[in-house]
Amino acid sequence: MSESALGGVLVGLMFVLFAAGVEVSIALGVVGMLGLLWLKGFTIGLGVVGSIAWSNASSFSFIAVPLFVFMSGILLHSGIGKGLYTAVARWVSFLPGGLAVASIFSCAIFAAISGSSVATAATIGLIAIPEMERRGYARRLIFGSLAAGGTLGILIPPSIPMIIYGVMTETSIGHLYAAGIVPGVVLALLFAGFVVGYAVLWPDAAPRVAEDRGGLLDKLRSIYEVAPVALLIVVVLGSMYAGIVTPTEAAALGSLASLLLAAAFRRLTWRTLRDAFQATIRTTSMVMLIIIFASIFSHVIALIGAPKALFGLVTGLGLPRWAFFAALFAVLLVIAYALEELSVMIIILPILFPLVTGLGFEPVWFGIIMVLWLEIGLITPPVGLNLFVIQNLMPGTTARDVTLGTTPYVVLMVALVALLFVFPELALWLPRHTAPR
Amino acid sequence: MIGRAAGVASLLAGFATLAIVLLISWDVIMRSFFDRPQLFVDEVASFLEVLVIFGGAASTFRAGGHVRVDLITGLLPRSARASLRVVTLTLAVAFLTVVIWVTTQSALTAFRYGRVSAVMLYPLWAPMLVIPAGLALMAFTMLAALVWQVRTALGPRAARDEVAQQSDA
Amino acid sequence: PPPAGAQPRPVVWNLPTVAAPSYFHTVNYNALAAKVKEKSGGRMEIRIHPASSLYPSAELLPAVLDGRTELGTVLASYLTDVLLEIGPLELPFMTGSVGEHKKAALQLRPFYSERFARRGLRLLSIHAWPSQQIFSTVPIRSVADWKGKKIRVYGADSANIARLLGAAPVNINFGEVYSALEKRTVDGAMTSATNAEPMKFFEVAKYLDYWYLAGAAMEWLVANQKAWDALPKDLQHIVLDAMKETNLEEKEWQDASDADERARKRLPELGMTVVDPPKEEIEKARKIAQGAWDIWLQRTGADGKRALELALKALGR
Numbered sequence: 031m032s033e034s035a036l037g038g039v040l041v042g043l044m045f046v047l048f049a050a051g052v053e054v055s056i057a058l059g060v061v062g063m064l065g066l067l068w069l070k071g072f073t074i075g076l077g078v079v080g081s082i083a084w085s086n087a088s089s090f091s092f093i094a095v096p097l098f099v100f101m102s103g104i105l106l107h108s109g110i111g112k113g114l115y116t117a118v119a120r121w122v123s124f125l126p127g128g129l130a131v132a133s134i135f136s137c138a139i140f141a142a143i144s145g146s147s148v149a150t151a152a153t154i155g156l157i158a159i160p161e162m163e164r165r166g167y168a169r170r171l172i173f174g175s176l177a178a179g180g181t182l183g184i185l186i187p188p189s190i191p192m193i194i195y196g197v198m199t200e201t202s203i204g205h206l207y208a209a210g211i212v213p214g215v216v217l218a219l220l221f222a223g224f225v226v227g228y229a230v231l232w233p234d235a236a237p238r239v240a241e242d243r244g245g246l247l248d249k250l251r252s253i254y255e256v257a258p259v260a261l262l263i264v265v266v267l268g269s270m271y272a273g274i275v276t277p278t279e280a281a282a283l284g285s286l287a288s289l290l291l292a293a294a295f296r297r298l299t300w301r302t303l304r305d306a307f308q309a310t311i312r313t314t315s316m317v318m319l320i321i322i323f324a325s326i327f328s329h330v331i332a333l334i335g336a337p338k339a340l341f342g343l344v345t346g347l348g349l350p351r352w353a354f355f356a357a358l359f360a361v362l363l364v365i366a367y368a369l370e371e372l373s374v375m376i377i378i379l380p381i382l383f384p385l386v387t388g389l390g391f392e393p394v395w396f397g398i399i400m401v402l403w404l405e406i407g408l409i410t411p412p413v414g415l416n417l418f419v420i421q422n423l424m425p426g427t428t429a430r431d432v433t434l435g436t437t438p439y440v441v442l443m444v445a446l447v448a449l450l451f452v453f454p455e456l457a458l459w460l461p462r463h464t465a466p467r
Numbered sequence: 468m469i470g471r472a473a474g475v476a477s478l479l480a481g482f483a484t485l486a487i488v489l490l491i492s493w494d495v496i497m498r499s500f501f502d503r504p505q506l507f508v509d510e511v512a513s514f515l516e517v518l519v520i521f522g523g524a525a526s527t528f529r530a531g532g533h534v535r536v537d538l539i540t541g542l543l544p545r546s547a548r549a550s551l552r553v554v555t556l557t558l559a560v561a562f563l564t565v566v567i568w569v570t571t572q573s574a575l576t577a578f579r580y581g582r583v584s585a586v587m588l589y590p591l592w593a594p595m596l597v598i599p600a601g602l603a604l605m606a607f608t609m610l611a612a613l614v615w616q617v618r619t620a621l622g623p624r625a626a627r628d629e630v631a632q633q634s635d636a
Numbered sequence: 637p638p639p640a641g642a643q644p645r646p647v648v649w650n651l652p653t654v655a656a657p658s659y660f661h662t663v664n665y666n667a668l669a670a671k672v673k674e675k676s677g678g679r680m681e682i683r684i685h686p687a688s689s690l691y692p693s694a695e696l697l698p699a700v701l702d703g704r705t706e707l708g709t710v711l712a713s714y715l716t717d718v719l720l721e722i723g724p725l726e727l728p729f730m731t732g733s734v735g736e737h738k739k740a741a742l743q744l745r746p747f748y749s750e751r752f753a754r755r756g757l758r759l760l761s762i763h764a765w766p767s768q769q770i771f772s773t774v775p776i777r778s779v780a781d782w783k784g785k786k787i788r789v790y791g792a793d794s795a796n797i798a799r800l801l802g803a804a805p806v807n808i809n810f811g812e813v814y815s816a817l818e819k820r821t822v823d824g825a826m827t828s829a830t831n832a833e834p835m836k837f838f839e840v841a842k843y844l845d846y847w848y849l850a851g852a853a854m855e856w857l858v859a860n861q862k863a864w865d866a867l868p869k870d871l872q873h874i875v876l877d878a879m880k881e882t883n884l885e886e887k888e889w890q891d892a893s894d895a896d897e898r899a900r901k902r903l904p905e906l907g908m909t910v911v912d913p914p915k916e917e918i919e920k921a922r923k924i925a926q927g928a929w930d931i932w933l934q935r936t937g938a939d940g941k942r943a944l945e946l947a948l949k950a951l952g953r
């Protein structure tokens with residue numbers, strides 16, 4: 031069997047295993063392991079599994095995930111998070127689909143603290159889902175707004191994938207951060223616009239609840255309820271931008287602040303702590319097992335030299351600039367549907383980056399394109415980490431809800447990619463004008 | 468029994484999270500206010516992270532937290548679904564057994580080489596062993612589910628279906 | 637059996653490296669791979685995996701030791717355990733330039749070969765990364781200036797030297813160094829001067845202090861001996877000849893030296909201030925740094941003692 035045939039067989043087998051209902055992480059691990067066995071045999075081939083498991087599990091870049099989920103778990107189970115949502119609901123009640131819009135903007139704001147989309151989706155979702163469910167929002171609207179809103183976590187700085195991209199390609203991480211801000215805000219607005227339009231067309235999907243209406247007095251009173259959590263966000267965000275803490279440390283500080291807050295309100299019980307533990311562990315363990323076992327498969331893809339062959343094919347077509355980019359992104363889009371992208375990005379970047387910059391594309395701009403691609407991957411089935419995170423928080427969600435709920439957002443992201451191709455300044459203006467001199 | 472063990476492991480994982488929070492906060496406070504950064508914190512925190520991930524693996528399975536795609540299986544007749552789950556659980560247990568074997572080897576190799584962490588020179592084999600330990604617990608949990616599933620698949624026709632996880636939550 | 641006239645499958649070897657795709661190491665390794673392919677008529681292919689895409693940096697040495705990758709690059713900066721004794725030249729203030737490092741390193745070749753052989757590795761070639769310096773937000777001109785500074789370090793040795801000089805070592809991921817300097821979370825960071833331009837460190841740290849913590853950082857190109865022995869004799873020769881024809885080792889050192897000089901010339905143009913501490917201050921630091929040497933000697937035992945003697949002899953001290 032040739033190497034490319036092996037790649038094809040493994041991807042096919044992966045889909046069979048998914049369809050058979052094997053745990054996603056295990057399905058990925060099984061095909062990765064079969065690839066290793068085929069290429070290198072048992073003794074040599076499988077040694078890499080230990081290496082991958084250890085280096086991913088002990089990687090400092092992933093620590094923020096459990097910490098943020100823990101923070102959110104404390105806020106939720108101590109009841110402090112509920113106050114926040116009651117208040118927000120009052121203020122956005124005039125807007126069709128108000129709570130879903132609020133979820134998206136909450137994600138955008140939280141994205142300024144968190145460098146991870148999974149953490150963003152889990153943190154906001156943990157608190158927002160019960161509130162939206164309680165008010166009778168359609169599952170697909172809840173699902174889409176949180177899964178997609180969560181992806182903003184890696185576009186709005188800080189961003190773990192931008193760090194990885196920057197280090198791997200020697201691109202300024204500061205410039206990448208600055209370049210993500212405008213597209214991040216644009217994307218958040220696009221998402222919100224979609225939600226409002228959807229709620230106008232299908233009002234039943236986002237019912238307005240009497241308890242959320244209320245006069246100015248109620249609204250003003252609700253500010254008081256928001257105050258603790260708002261303070262928490264200001265403290266964490268402030269300490270990060272003041273340089274007191276790094277983004278990873280901000281996650282720990284946020285958790286500490288939520289513990290102190292819960293204690294101050296006399297709501298820090300053993301039960302609160304235990305429930306927060308459980309939320310943390312479930313998300314972290316599920317997500318990390320997928321990342322680890324998917325990395326095994328990506329390692330196989332690297333060993334068989336698939337990326338070089340694939341992208342060589344696209345380059346070989348001799349297309350004009352725009353068509354080349356369209357073809358390239360189409361290939362990436364297919365990958366986004368099939369695989370877990372972060373580990374794939376690490377494999378393909380060394381081949382893709384020289385190719386793309388060699389054709390005159392700007393490294394910082396391409397970094398933003400890569401991040402948008404990762405975002406798409408996070409919400410495209412069958413392997414989309416944000417889908418899994420929200421699915422875990424909303425048991426009983428059907429595949430139909432997932433697909434219909436998230437596809438519009440995928441379309442919006444692809445549209446943004448096209449927009450960035452036509453107007454690269456959307457990303458590049460800010461880093462050019464704000465970079466410290 | 469296995470449920471108890473999974474519960475203890477997940478509790479350890481929970482306290483590991485809390486420990487990371489406290490350690491990193493301690494480092495931040497010591498560095499910002501006393502100019503005394505605590506160099507050991509980063510590496511200890513990353514070891515604890517391994518415990519969060521793998522200590523929680525078994526209880527996450529029990530809670531049905533390791534996601535699966537149910538698009539196709541949902542369409543199958545219930546008895547077929549019961550048999551298919553026997554196959555997929557067997558595959559999972561077999562796969563985990565191999566992973567447990569290789570990650571144990573990996574930890575033993577680290578012990579033989581005397582591998583240590585980059586800055587504090589902590590020996591790596593001990594935290595590395597957390598990986599196969601956590602996965603072994605997960606494999607046992609899945610094995611228990613498999614036994615239960617086999618019984619159901621061979622039992623009265625009317626009761627045949629996929630066995631729901633025994634969540635202790 | 638393959639049909640008549642069909643090409644047999646080529647021998648594929650993998651070479652993972654830490655260097656970025658456009659960095660000189662990767663360029664040189666690509667040239668080597670192309671030469672091997674050409675000379676073998678396509679019978680052998682070396683796949684280069686830059687930017688730690690196949691193995692994270694710390695996992696690279698175990699991978700080649702286990703034979704999971706046929707070729708590997710062993711970086712001095714990641715020698716935390718296995719083969720620690722081959723790093724005497726990397727001790728702080730041991731050398732003061734790429735040139736000095738090279739002179740000593742090439743003399744130590746038999747020693748390196750012997751140590752690698754004991755671990756089942758075959759030394760192919762000795763290379764270097766540019767010198768290690770300090771980026772800082774305030775100038776660090778004297779030993780006194782180190783006192784109380786929060787300095788980002790990247791390993792046990794750099795942590796020791798920072799501590800000995802009175803600074804507070806901080807462990808920060810390389811990817812977060814830019815932000816940490818920008819926001820003054822740390823006062824300085826130890827890393828290669830050549831990072832200033834591509835990573836845009838010049839925007840956030842105005843000073844580059846040329847303390848020459850290490851005149852260069854070494855990288856050894858090695859093959860797993862078992863993989864090497866399994867390679868047909870003629871392909872072994874082709875690999876060795878390709879290394880000679882691409883002038884790999886010489887080019888690597890030249891590139892490291894050029895990169896260092898280029899960075900130094902370029903920094904003022906980027907608005908950075910180059911700080912050259914007075915000789916006597918560096919001498920003072922070198923004396924203090926003996927503490928770090930002692931720690932290293934303790935960890936490496938008799939092997940380290942011998943290595944240090946050889947290194948000092950090669951440096952003519």
Ligand code: NA
Nearest residue numbers: 141144183186
């Ligand atoms: Na972010």
Ligand code: NA
Nearest residue numbers: 366407410413
């Ligand atoms: Na996907």
